[in-house]
Amino acid sequence: MPIPAPILEALQRADASWRPHLVTGLDAMMRATPDYLPDLASDQYLPTGGRLFAAFALPLPDVRYVLVGEGPYPREESATGVCFMDGAVGPLWSETGLSKPVNRATSLRNFMKMLLVAEGRLSEDDTGGAALAPVAKAAQTDGSIQTLAELQDNLLGHGFLLLNAALVFRKHVPPVQEARAWVPFQRAVFAALAERADKPTLVLWGKIAEQLNKVPETAGLPQIHAEHPYNLSFIRHEGMQKLFGPMHLLHRR
Template identity: 65%
Template sequence: MAANPAYLAGLAADTYLPTDQRLFNAFELPLDKVRYVLVGEGPYPREESATGVCFMDGAVKGLWSDEKGGGLSKPVNKATSLRNFMKMLLVADGRLAEDNTGSAALAAIAAEFRADPAAVQTLAQIQQKLTGHGFLLLNASLVFREHVAPAKDAKAWLPFFETVIAALEQHRPKLVLWGKIAEQLNKLPTVRALPQIVAEHPYNLTFIANRDMHALFKPMELLRA
């Protein structure tokens, strides 16, 4: 309110995602358990998908296609960022080649994972594993509005984000910033003071081959239940 007195009143009178009081769903961990803050741009632009948790698409249940010759499930393929994140994990694990991430290569992997009781089957399991590793999955903007540029909403949420980072500062979490909007958070001294890993947003195909992301996520074995 101090930074932009008109913003919250305008938001309250507007239509935005996420719905159903899911705005602060990302705040699941006690502060002293947060080891990473993964920052995306904003909620998915679909009501079912926008969960209040960065990158966790509420429309996605199973990760692997049940169809013969299928790879990733249709809901995963619909969520471009999630699809590229899955491919990045598979490349990091050595199961998928960077230059061959198409449907044929994924079909063989999907069949293997569906038959493996030790393999992760759902997006909810990946979220649980990330939380277990100490991830706060937060977007730069906590809301999405069709008629407002995401960067504009993210700017309005800067004071909120600064407060969150200040509360976490003593625990020295590592920031994982995805995309240009997340990188803009470096305008804040509290953000600049923390260790960071910066990457392109996962909706870019180049994310699949990002070595920094491989190094970060490979040891976590997110695809093992």
């Protein structure tokens, strides 16, 4: 049975360097669960707009890190096909702290707070509104990035492939089940990365993403694990602070 045409058409969003490997992964999915992709192609899922493989716009040779989350945001305006980038978020700051859309996206809010702690702008013992207000006010005039698009550009500039364990979200399918179906695809992705002499670092967020450390193709890749950012404890994660702090992602490049 061939890969459904709508799924293949979505590959146009991926850089050409990735497409043969992604087709290999899709073929592996068809062999493992022959009904999954045909059912998906006839179903409603997020992200919409042909953005299923949007994360792979970053060319394969440019990947230095693979950041793996759980799955797309469960809102059409938020799901972009890129891990952790909420399409409903524009400005990052407000007069009183983080913007309302950032605060609504719990994971993004905690990621922002972790970055502020890592850069020494905020104390991990006090990340509430009162402490954030002066930080946000300063950020609007001190050369900090102002939008989520700029944060995404900074991550891409550091070579982050922003990937989800499950590339789709459907209300009627449990995320764990969805992610399990994508494992053969992810194995092809990691096999392509593992072939490189300069191995990218795998950054796994949450229990669903951490299941990928069990597949053979990730065995040779450096790995960093953390709880998912929707947990408040993520803000204090020393490994994440150590990784992201020196990158100064909140500064304009």
